[in-house]
Amino acid sequence: MAEKINKFYEGVKVGYVGFVLFFAFVPLFIMVVVSFKSNDQFLQNPWFFDSPDTWKWENWAVAWDTVNGYIANSIFVSFTGTIVTLVIVLMCSYAIARFNFPGKNIIFYLVMATMFLPGTVAALVTLFNLLMNLGLVNSLWALVVMASVGGQVAGVFILRNFIEDIPKELFESTQIDGGGHFAQIRHIVLPLSASIISVTCIMDFLGSWNQVILPLLLLRDDALLTIPVGLFRLDGEYVKQYGELMAGYAISSVPLLVIFLFSMKFFVKGLAAGAVKG
């Protein structure tokens, strides 16, 4: 290709990269900036840090006090909910991808259809009320059940396509070796779709983590609240204290960062693994 073309492409690339980075990181940067400001400071200069001696460290103290007690709740609900969802998604997508039975496609489309229904909030409220009748009121387990019930449909859709792309000889070879369906999921589906599964799990985890409405509606006991609800309360009193709010969000993102650092390796490995195709 010509030099000229190259320079043009170079420009396009830089543009794209800048674009992506801007949209990805500017909000985060501003979150940190604002977390050190009072409301007045924020209104005067929302874009960058003020001089360090005017920083409002107390925002972080208030935020910590608010969030502090809810961290364990959040972790429990998000973690358990993700695991349960993963199991359901794995089983469903494996069954749809590998079994042939009459009406399979119709069932698949019906399930897909539920994705378009008010789903999440509506269905969950309903179910929660049922759970309440069943004596699971005001328990974190209720949240776990909720998290597991909604939102697997997209996961099933994606994972089913992925499983169908795995060469069927891999499954047959395991079958001849005497491996049943459990062995096939464990030794073929799980390792080969590690990348896509980790993305699904992380999305679920994030969803649970950032979930506000359910806990707000459903939990009565203050000690059971999850982080975003705690922050939501902070948000609701009198005037919004943007600095405290941002500090709270920053704190609540720490566990997510830890997960990211751990799963990063897994991501990279998953991405590099495309070995079956090659």
Place this chain on the structure above:
Amino acid sequence: MAEKINKFYEGVKVGYVGFVLFFAFVPLFIMVVVSFKSNDQFLQNPWFFDSPDTWKWENWAVAWDTVNGYIANSIFVSFTGTIVTLVIVLMCSYAIARFNFPGKNIIFYLVMATMFLPGTVAALVTLFNLLMNLGLVNSLWALVVMASVGGQVAGVFILRNFIEDIPKELFESTQIDGGGHFAQIRHIVLPLSASIISVTCIMDFLGSWNQVILPLLLLRDDALLTIPVGLFRLDGEYVKQYGELMAGYAISSVPLLVIFLFSMKFFVKGLAAGAVKG
């Protein structure tokens, strides 16, 4: 395979299918059931319809009054937000999949990292406040911008993998024919990834549609509210009227059903299209 094995498989299949259908449709069924009940009726028999003459049709009337004025707002925000998101996701994933530049992977992982940050709520609140300063206060466009800013990361991840799987000769052939990057996106990426793109769009649409917090926090003007916020208000007054709430959700799901009926064909086509691979 032996008859015995087959019968066992048959059982497993039926089990799976029942499992999937139960989790997908029971909540929806119950939503409709409850929408015809008073709170008392609900507590006595949450699982099935009572005799039709005791049905509380007025739930639907109340719900319709509440939701009525917000439908257009919801459609506008969700639809525009989805389109903008689609354009951003397409451009980013195309750039990451097709261009090679130094540090590309690092940038990609940084972008992925943002997925783990408090993202959604925090970043959006920040940005909204900035928008407010910029004079976009209390406007539906603010919601559209919010919707477009958050949550494309997963879409980029999935679509990028998809684009990388398209044989590069297709792009090169278009290049020799004189087609630039726009032509390559339009004639190769869009048609070949129709299925995955439609899923992404629908997820986005659903996300916007069911979004509660943003409009609740950010819109002051009652006329601008979206459906779930209206319902949320219904939910908040005095005692929860489960019947009205469920009727409201049922109504708010009608536009989604319409979209589903239209995109169904597209889904099926997208699924059948896997022609490049064959």
Place this chain on the structure above:
Amino acid sequence: MSSVTIDKLDKTYSPGKSDSFRAVKGIDLHIKDKEFMVLVGPSGCGKSTTLRMIAGLEEITGGTLKIGDRIVNDVAPKDRGIAMVFQNYALYPHMTVFDNMAFGLKLQKMPREEIKRRVDNAADILGLQTMLDRKPKALSGGQRQRVAVGRAIVRQPEVFLFDEPLSNLDAKMRVQMRTEISKLHARLDATMIYVTHDQVEAMTMGDRICVMKDGNIMQVDGPLNLYNKPQNMFVAGFIGSPPMNFFVGNVSDQAGAKKFTEKPASGTGFEILLDNRLSEAAAKQSGKGVVFGVRPEDIEIVTAADSEAIEAAIDVAEPMGAETFLYLTTAGGHNFIAKVQADHSFSLGEKIFVRFDLARSHLFDTATENVL
């Protein structure tokens, strides 16, 4: 080790439905103990379906399948005493070569020492000793296929099944793996059933070859018998490359002997005076249509003066080095191929004269396509 006996084996997909398809049509086949049997045919002929029924991956819808003396129609794959090697290797990409080979044994809960002994032994046989710690990604196609064979060997099966194992390899590696599998058969002294669409693989590897078409068996025989004494036009055309040339025509009497006359597409067909053997065959078919078949290497270039000379025009000449393939057209407008010495060069469009070697030619019945 064991024989495999197939009796009226039948496979119908979706029986009783509108898209029902009968892939295997009641075939009989006996594969002897320690035999290397090749199933060969074009795609859709039922060869893979047959193999998969033997493996237990497809349900048998009719007939019986015996491995040794045991009817195994209803036995699960893992209990049939078979091992299968797949075309795409079917290796676990996330496991090392050792773990790939050991996987089946681990599922059987075999003791670790025994697993190690068997894997090391298989690695020895296949020359994989130095690669046991590598992932499949780090191996060449040939090495991957060898690992797949290793997975079969460690199971010590009674019957090895191969489903087009060399199709994903490049030409040179295919030739090499071909002789490796032949040597392996000699070494293990095992019953092997090998499916391929490639007639060269079939010819060079099989003790016997079973040629299939549309779910039926066309002929089962040793390689040279298949080549020299095909029972029908399908086998004659399928085995050999370039394939046998066929000329449609009819037979008439001339001066006590029989004469074959080509039915021309345009212009005039050629005539051949048949020798005794072919005349006798042709006599069975007097007055009805016959097909004359001759292989490319049994065509010789002669001068116009030769009494049996047939005129032909050169369309394309493909030099292969040792010999040249000539794509020719008869005066009657039919295309055929001759394989001639590479010692002189040919110009396109040139008219030449050829003679068919009658001792190595065949006559077929136009209707049944069987040899006369």
Place this chain on the structure above:
Amino acid sequence: MSSVTIDKLDKTYSPGKSDSFRAVKGIDLHIKDKEFMVLVGPSGCGKSTTLRMIAGLEEITGGTLKIGDRIVNDVAPKDRGIAMVFQNYALYPHMTVFDNMAFGLKLQKMPREEIKRRVDNAADILGLQTMLDRKPKALSGGQRQRVAVGRAIVRQPEVFLFDEPLSNLDAKMRVQMRTEISKLHARLDATMIYVTHDQVEAMTMGDRICVMKDGNIMQVDGPLNLYNKPQNMFVAGFIGSPPMNFFVGNVSDQAGAKKFTEKPASGTGFEILLDNRLSEAAAKQSGKGVVFGVRPEDIEIVTAADSEAIEAAIDVAEPMGAETFLYLTTAGGHNFIAKVQADHSFSLGEKIFVRFDLARSHLFDTATENVL
């Protein structure tokens, strides 16, 4: 139509970095107007990179590329007057055959009538008239490849580029498409550059063949010259299947003539008294190591009584029908292959005697690997 001239063409990936890789090493090649030039070599030899530089899909890092009289190093692909046919067809799966062929012309904003005229014309040439409304999915591999060729034809390029276009086809279809592309070249009278790893394709299709290895050109010549007069061991071993047999050894004087003695791996090496031509060649190399090369078809089975007989043991015998490949081992422990008549059968392990045809044998320098 145009010639293509490559002058000191060079391609280095990631220049100046630690993973820098020089794929093409300053090659010179002149492709004449209307010539069918084949670039052939094992994978990684730089043949595809060279083709992609001609197409403009890879940047040229050194040297010049001329199409006709114009230097096109810095010209965008679409303005070079080339069209390219890819191995995997590169068809748009969602477009009909017509739209696929018309796509490039539509991008050029050509009038509809002209597009239709050109596509219909190309469809005529390729026999695709009845398939213009179908999607690629509904076509066979050969038909898809024909559509890909059609996409190139409608552009009316000065130079056609083919990047292993037949690799995804099965063997029979490959042979058919081979002759179709040859006929197309005769009909269009166009300059064509064809990349393949298959020496049979190279031999049968090329006016001239350029054999490459590790980014260098090993020899450029017509097919029969390459086969009969290879310039080095690489070309001798690459062209021909089964490949030429090589025996390492040395040359000594005996009774006025020269004698070749095999260097045995074990046991005793064989000896051959060279003829005049080979003796003269060997004289250049007196005292130093030489490699004796002989093609499988130039080996004849003789009796023990023959004065030039060399003893060998049979490892594997592969009957091909018309001939049989024998995989043999010399008394010195080296493997070689002989191609013999199929008229008698061989048993494994049998000892036989063979004679090499000295008039068709070659001697190479062990160090440079060039022919002597």
